[in-house]
Amino acid sequence: MASPHVLRGLLDVLHFSGLTAAARGSLQGAGSIFCLHHVCPGGGRQKHFAPNSKLEIEPAFLEAMILHVRKQGLETVSLGEAVARLKSGAGTARPFAVFTLDDGYKDNAEFAQPVFDRLQCPYTIFVAPRIAEGSCELWWRIIELVINTGQVQTEINGAKFNLTCATDAEKWRAWNILFPLIEAMEQHGQRSYIRALAQAHGVDVDAYCRAVAMDWDELRAINRDPLCTIGAHTLNHHAVGKMSEADARQQLAGSRGIISRELGEEVRFNAYPYGDEPNATARDFRLAAEAGYEASLTTRKGVVFAEHAGHLQALPRVMVSGRYQALRYVDAMMSGLPTALLNRFDRLNVA
Ligand SMILES: [Zn+2]
Secondary structure, eight states: OOOHHHHHHHHHHHHHTTHHHHHTTTTSTTEEEEEEOEEOTTTTOOOSSOTTGGGEEOHHHHHHHHHHHHHTTOEEOOHHHHHHHHHHTOTTSSOEEEEEEESOBHHIIIIIHHHHHHTTOOEEEEEOHHHHTTOOOOHHHHHHHHHTTSEEEEEETTEEEEEEOOSHHHHHHHHHHHHHHHHTSOHHHHHHHHHHHHHHTTOOHHHHHHHHBOOHHHHHHHHTSTTEEEEEOTTTOOOGGGSOHHHHHHHHHHHHHHHHHHHTSOOOEEEOSSOSTTTSOHHHHHHHHHTTOSEEEEEEEOOBOGGGGGOTTSEEEEEOOGGGOSHHHHHHHHTTHHHHHHTTTOSOOOO
16 A cells, blocks of 8 residues: 555645546546544644544544535435435436445544534444444554553564553554554454453553443434434454454344344445455455345445446445545545556456
8 A cells, every 4th residue: 555645645646737627527436435434623633643543534624525525516415325326327417425434433423413414414324233332342542542551562473572652753663563463363363462452551442442432322312313324334343354254244244133123223234344355355245245235335445336336235435534634635536536546447346
């Protein structure tokens, strides 16, 4: 993956050369599905060690984005409406923009919902039962919290680490060592490792999850907003592509059953956690269909084309990063040109 600086540079070149404007129409396809996580004041703008800041945007940027995509001629519709248009073949009439938020954080209700409501913009939140119950190991955040204790002592694959994390530079160094090793762990082993690491450093995994995630009452409350759709995000935020078929099936089907029961309505849509390759594969697209989802969202980069009607369990999304909070980046991404370049102008990346 290109570094943020290289990618930002590429997006700037495309924007200022006028190429993104020229691409509009031919490459922007049926529409764009935007992927967000946290929406909170100051989100993504941190200057200190904040390795997860890309998962955060400010409410003002969300508002600016919605107004901007509408000004560019996109129609903000619900995920259900977008899928219905794809199925009916009407998807290319006027391009759509769909806003989605993964994981179900409390800040979605506090800071994003008021923006969506004020602008009458539909949105979908993908939730996982273990996150809502406050027992999910949100490991990418736990690593950050452990590093912020100032000293990390651990052993991974037989290698011992004793990392001083006093300065920002030391914290980044520790992050760059630990994150890839922990990301690569087998899914269940990863969670038991992170619980032991947290306990050894005085970090409470469940307390953190309860503090940031909406519980079932809060999810039922936001789901009463007619603009809101709740979708599934596996049982425990697992990379299904890295699991056995039986485990992946349980994650995909089990979450649909539990969320439907808790909300008292049928869950129609799914988003694969992490969502890119190899975290969600062709096998998982089949399992999602078998679990009864009408459509599923990946984080494979791209805009949606009419041809995706035949691949509804593998819809691409446009990631909105806290480190790219400028409308010209949104413009460039939804023009379809950067992803067309990445995908070598293949419209479909669904295998
Ligand atoms: Zn997620």
